[in-house]
Amino acid sequence: MGQVGIIANPASGKDIRRLVAYGTIFDNQEKVNIVRRLILSLAASGIKKIVYMPEYYGIVPGAADSICGRHRPDIEIVQADICLSGTQIDSFYAAEVMARCGVACIVTLGGDGTNRMVAKGCRDVPLLPISTGTNNVFPTMIESTIAGLAAGVVAQGLVTGAPAINPSKKLIIYKNGEPVDIALVDAVVLNDTFIGSRAVWDAERIIKIVVTRGEPHNIGISAIAGNLAPVTPYDDLGLVIEIGPGNLEVRAPIAPGLNEKIPVRNYHYINVDEVIEVAAPCVIALDGEREVEVRPGDDAQIKLTFEGPKVIKAEEVLRAAVAKGYSYRNM
CATH class of the missing domain: 3.40.50.10330 (Probable inorganic polyphosphate/atp-NAD kinase; domain 1)
Incomplete structure (x- = not known):
């Protein structure tokens, strides 16, 4: 057995x-x-x-x-x-x-x-x-x-x-050409220089979001995708969202009980095996927690795969x- x-x-x-x-x-x-x-x-x-x-x-x-x-x-x-x-x-x-x-x-x-x-x-x-x-x-x-x-x-x-x-899908985080970590739901690029408190709840620090999935009933950063351009766990797609002043504003439950208005500069779907560049310096949060520091001079990317x-x-x-x-x- x-x-x-x-x-x-x-x-x-x-x-x-x-x-x-x-x-x-x-x-x-x-x-x-x-x-x-x-x-x-x-x-x-x-x-x-x-x-x-x-x-x-x-x-x-x-x-x-x-x-x-x-x-x-x-x-x-x-x-x-x-x-x-x-x-x-x-x-x-x-x-x-x-x-x-x-x-x-x-x-x-x-x-x-x-x-x-x-x-x-x-x-x-x-x-x-x-x-x-x-x-x-x-x-x-x-x-x-x-x-x-x-x-x-x-x-x-x-x-x-x-x-x-x-x-299932996953995101692979590369730094200086080497895979260093993964995310199953979202990788969030933050305007931070050190990890500090691990959990992410302050949308004002977000620069870019890459998601494997995001639906309107989700809670967390992926809910922004879910209320903008939903992606299911089974779609051969991901979504990239650039946060900042633009023509769009999305209301989403980014944490339990917190429904925030998020300014969106741009967004687009990405295909499986597509790679997204990340500008240094920053911190990348993975599935809700700050994990990867990208320092000045580092080269970083996020790749969407179906290898979860x-x-x-x-x-x-x-x-x-x-x-x-x-x-x-x-x-």
């Missing part, structure tokens, strides 16, 4: 945007509740082993220990062998270890930033992302009971390929599984 990985980020849903905006706090006890239901559904679907990311709160062990004896599943739960740092890099290393040890899918609890780190390490292992972050464009709000059933189906190889499992992680659509997985008779048997 297939193995499933769980990466639950204890820091997701708690950044500075809770102070400067009006986001809901996803506390870690609620993540324990989510993972408890996830474990039960994985066991019910036939999964016998879970590999999880260790972290300082103990979300997965806490969830497993809180399952009452009557419902306690026959499932092995082991932690990924990583050196715990208590930072976002743990998600990357955990995904890397899980991919190496043969997990067939990874369920994530976090926002866009968590999934960006997981995507850097998961190789070809598909992701089923559950939203527990601030900006939740890449992950989706899904009941973990359903997520666990879908992950179990995929891990056992009962459903493969589209429309249940789909490729494979993403599981739980509803399509379960629909296909039921069509194959997964959920019933003849008596």
Whole structure:
């Protein structure tokens, strides 16, 4: 039987945007509740082993220990062998270890930033992302009971390929000719010279935005694209927006509760494999967090690709599984 990985980020849903905006706090006890239901559904679907990311709160062990004896599943739960740092890099290393040890899918609890780190390490292992972050464009709000059933189906190889499992886009950031980082949703060029506070909420600092996707129902910087020229996750396109005085003004929810008017100088679609030049000096924020400093003299570009992680659509997985008779048997 297939193995499933769980990466639950204890820091997701708690950044500075809770102070400067009006986001809901996803506390870690609620993540324990989510993972408890996830474990039960994985066991019910036939999964016998879970590999999880260790972290300082103990979300997965806490969830497993809180399952009452009557419902306690026959499932092995082991932690990924990583050196715990208590930072976002743990998600990357955990995904890397899980991919190496043969997990067939990874369920994530976090926002866009968590999934960006997981995507850097998961190789070809598909992701089923559950939203527990601030900006939740890449992950989706899904009941973990359903997520666990879908992950179990995929891990056992009962459903493969589209429309249940789909490729995603990503942006590759190059500096002086070398790839240095990625984004799954947006890369935002800021008029800053150092990283400082990581989260982005002040639109006045934005120079340029490059997105893989942006729809009117999104929250975050990609919502500007969504309210200007929407791009879906499945389009062979991205969008570039230059921010500044011009003939357009777009209202968009750039953070929870903050609907801002954004001046737009220019915008245009870009094709897959197209490269956008970035002028130095600046800071590039990736999926909502400042990550890359571009200093005077540096040469920087952003490239749109369709080489992002494979993403599981739980509803399509379960629909296909039921069509194959997964959920019933003849008596």
